[in-house]
Amino acid sequence: MKREKSAMLMGAACGLLLALCAVSLCVGSFPLSLSQIGEILQGGLAGEMPARVFWTLRVPRTAVGLLAGLGLGLAGGVYQTVFRNPLASPDLTGVASGASLGAACAIVLGSGGTLAMMAGAFGAGLASLVLVLALVRAARMEHTVTYVLAGVIVSSAADAALMAMKVLADPERELAAIEFWTMGSLAAVTASKLAMLAPAVALPFSLLLLFRRQTAILSLGDETARSLGLEPRRWRAVLLGLTTLMVAALVSVTGVIAFVGLIAPHIAFRLLGRRAGPYLFLCALTGADILLAADLLARSLSPGAELPLSIFTVLFAVPVLIALLCGRREGGDEDA
Amino acid sequence: MLEVENLSVGYTRPVVRRASFRLEAGSLGGILGRNGSGKTTLLRGICGSARVYEGAVRVEGQDCLGLSARKRAEKIALLPQRSPLPQGLRVGEVIRMGRYIHGSPFRGPGPGEEAMARRAAESLGIGELWGRDCALLSEGQRQLVQLARALAQDAPLLLLDEPTSALDPENAQLLFRQLRRLTQSQNKAALAVVHDPALALRWCDRLYCMREGVLTGGICPAESSPRQIQDFLRQIWPQILVKKDKETGLFYSLLA
Numbered sequence: 001m002k003r004e005k006s007a008m009l010m011g012a013a014c015g016l017l018l019a020l021c022a023v024s025l026c027v028g029s030f031p032l033s034l035s036q037i038g039e040i041l042q043g044g045l046a047g048e049m050p051a052r053v054f055w056t057l058r059v060p061r062t063a064v065g066l067l068a069g070l071g072l073g074l075a076g077g078v079y080q081t082v083f084r085n086p087l088a089s090p091d092l093t094g095v096a097s098g099a100s101l102g103a104a105c106a107i108v109l110g111s112g113g114t115l116a117m118m119a120g121a122f123g124a125g126l127a128s129l130v131l132v133l134a135l136v137r138a139a140r141m142e143h144t145v146t147y148v149l150a151g152v153i154v155s156s157a158a159d160a161a162l163m164a165m166k167v168l169a170d171p172e173r174e175l176a177a178i179e180f181w182t183m184g185s186l187a188a189v190t191a192s193k194l195a196m197l198a199p200a201v202a203l204p205f206s207l208l209l210l211f212r213r214q215t216a217i218l219s220l221g222d223e224t225a226r227s228l229g230l231e232p233r234r235w236r237a238v239l240l241g242l243t244t245l246m247v248a249a250l251v252s253v254t255g256v257i258a259f260v261g262l263i264a265p266h267i268a269f270r271l272l273g274r275r276a277g278p279y280l281f282l283c284a285l286t287g288a289d290i291l292l293a294a295d296l297l298a299r300s301l302s303p304g305a306e307l308p309l310s311i312f313t314v315l316f317a318v319p320v321l322i323a324l325l326c327g328r329r330e331g332g333d334e335d336a
Numbered sequence: 337m338l339e340v341e342n343l344s345v346g347y348t349r350p351v352v353r354r355a356s357f358r359l360e361a362g363s364l365g366g367i368l369g370r371n372g373s374g375k376t377t378l379l380r381g382i383c384g385s386a387r388v389y390e391g392a393v394r395v396e397g398q399d400c401l402g403l404s405a406r407k408r409a410e411k412i413a414l415l416p417q418r419s420p421l422p423q424g425l426r427v428g429e430v431i432r433m434g435r436y437i438h439g440s441p442f443r444g445p446g447p448g449e450e451a452m453a454r455r456a457a458e459s460l461g462i463g464e465l466w467g468r469d470c471a472l473l474s475e476g477q478r479q480l481v482q483l484a485r486a487l488a489q490d491a492p493l494l495l496l497d498e499p500t501s502a503l504d505p506e507n508a509q510l511l512f513r514q515l516r517r518l519t520q521s522q523n524k525a526a527l528a529v530v531h532d533p534a535l536a537l538r539w540c541d542r543l544y545c546m547r548e549g550v551l552t553g554g555i556c557p558a559e560s561s562p563r564q565i566q567d568f569l570r571q572i573w574p575q576i577l578v579k580k581d582k583e584t585g586l587f588y589s590l591l592a
Contacts, residue, residue, distance in 0.1 A: 081422075217433055226384065227489075228436045229406040276429045
């Protein structure tokens with residue numbers, strides 16, 4: 001019965017994802033019908049506008065949306081399990097703040113080109129994790145709270161530097177670019193960006209799913225994990241490193257997309273009722289469902305304009321979080 | 337089986353100083369002591385969770401201090417004093433984690449591993465909790481789940497830090513009866529930190545006393561008179577009285 005429920009949920013999440021992908025390929029300022037898409041996939045309409053729109057805009061955009069949702073959802077699931085904290089998300093180790101600073105530096109101090117922004121965001125996102133791990137090591141306390149505090153310190157420092165960059169930025173051009181980047185969007189996605197992003201996400205994504213048993217064992221605490229034969233410090237660094245690599249790569253292309261990494265694991269847990277077995281798979285699928293739905297709204301609600309993604313992910317997250325807060329079961333020790 | 341030699345353990349400075357003792361295979365050892373005397377630190381030193389300043393720990397003749405976590409887990413299983421059981425993990429999933437070192441690190445346990453985990457649960461009378469969410473269990477049931485997880489690990493040495501702290505008297509007796517049976521039938525050794533002298537006197541083959549980081553004793557309750565046991569326990573609790581019930585032959589203690 002429980003296995004049937006898991007299979008049914010996974011099937012529903014996959015079905016919804018396929019439907020969202022199909023709609024995402026069709027919807028936009030240049031609408032495509034399913035019959036046109038079928039024809040394009042069979043090699044028809046070559047060189048014509050529908051085929052060009054499909055291959056150069058819709059497929060990269062939908063694929064990056066899919067990768068970003070899967071990656072952020074999985075990253076959130078790993079963080080909440082490893083840190084045994086329902087408020088944990090990839091932002092915990094400062095990756096989003098660091099990446100924002102990196103992108104802002106590229107805009108204000110550098111050329112402001114796409115590649116420079118991607119490199120700046122990716123490098124600064126990874127640097128945030130390195131700083132967090134260095135702080136934890138310097139504190140000589142391998143506790144969950146040490147990671148949280150180190151993450152707060154690094155995030156705050158990055159946020160302060162970001163504010164300084166905003167002050168230095170040209171208010172009409174650079175400041176707007178920074179603001180728009182920190183709200184996330186798939187509008188600027190191209191096939192070349194997808195080609196760079198896909199391996200940087202696929203490898204850590206696969207490894208994180210492979211290491212799901214180690215992730216679950218870490219949730220029992222360091223002392224128990226060590227007694228079971230798992231070196232907690234090493235495995236935590238591996239899991240955080242893979243997660244940060246994936247999230248930094250995503251954020252460098254999409255900008256900061258708020259709340260997906262936080263909310264997807266909550267929904268997956270509420271649906272599945274457990275944090276083992278297919279839980280991490282469902283976190284990833286839920287993240288992709290949320291992100292693709294948000295992107296559809298972002299490009300459909302204001303004809304001729306793109307709205308930032310985070311507006312919709314946050315609008316979706318708020319009622320879900322309120323519902324989770326009100327319906328929270330008693331007896332859990334998630335914040336232990 | 338377990339040989340601890342001149343072991344000094346601590347965190348930023350030594351808390352336990354030059355502890356030495358031996359525990360034979362098939363025996364159950366107990367450590368008594370006041371809160372903060374260093375009992376937990378000693379267990380952590382043996383299993384590699386605290387800093388060892390000097391000394392040696394050998395299990396079945398093999399030095400355990402230099403071993404990797406995986407190799408050490410083949411020799412030593414631990415039931416920590418406090419170990420979180422997060423919401424969303426089922427009892428069976430936690431107990432199966434005890435089989436982690438015995439299977440592939442990237443796949444779940446095979447049928448043999450599953451059967452072993454189930455046997456560990458059945459031996460503690462918690463088989464019917466197998467599919468329950470750990471968050472819905474009582475504190476005592478959680479403690480039994482963690483113990484079953486440690487038993488499933490099937491290591492020759494089992495360390496238990498206050499294993500009965502959340503159990504009612506009946507379950508505390510059941511737990512020690514099982515431990516005694518396990519050590520004797522499978523020729524394993526178990527070392528438990530115990531706060532209840534009556535429990536320790538009834539079930540442990542050998543008792544040690546920890547006082548301000550110094551381990552003393554090593555008495556065998558079955559071969560000791562009430563007077564000897566009382567003198568031993570008065571190192572920790574100077575007011576304690578120890579008597580022997582003539583009908584049952586069991587020791588009981590009173591703290592004035």
